[in-house]
Amino acid sequence: MPRQHRHLVTLAACLALPYIALYARCTSVWRITGSWLPSSAAQPYQGTAGEVQRAEECRVESFCExxxxxxxxxxxxxxxxxxxxxxxxxxxxxxLSAPDVD
Structure with missing residues (x-):
């Protein structure tokens, strides 16, 4: 996702979750370079349909049940x-929480 949206999207995900043990809003964020090719029917947020795009983005990781x-x-x-x-x-x-398998 675009870096400027990482806080909003992460907040949305975290608000959908209860606490994980005694913690909330547990996430990791990486800066990455994304690439994509929007089809001619696409309406891309960034870039032009039919042209390969590359941009700095963020990848967000969290966990849930x-x-x-x-x-x-x-x-x-x-x-x-x-x-x-x-x-x-x-x-x-x-x-540590998986059943023993012999």
Missing amino acids: RDQAATVLTAVRAAHPYEEAVVHFLPLYDP
């Missing part, structure tokens, strides 16, 4: 400026 994912996705998409916000939910393995 499985049953919270739909709420977080809805909040992020509502706050995100792009037509198609890329949002991934990846399951994580916690060896």
Whole structure:
């Protein structure tokens, strides 16, 4: 996402979540270079349809429980400026809370 939107989008995601243990608003942010090619039918937030674009952006990472994912996705998409916000939910393995497997 564009860097100028990172606070708004992150806030939207975090407000959709309760505390994680004793903490709230747990996120990591990376500066990245994004690239994309909008189709001729697209109305890109940045750049021109039909031309490859590159721009400095931010990637935001956080975590939530499985049953919270739909709420977080809805909040992020509502706050995100792009037509198609890329949002991934990846399951994580916690060896301290996983059942023993022999």
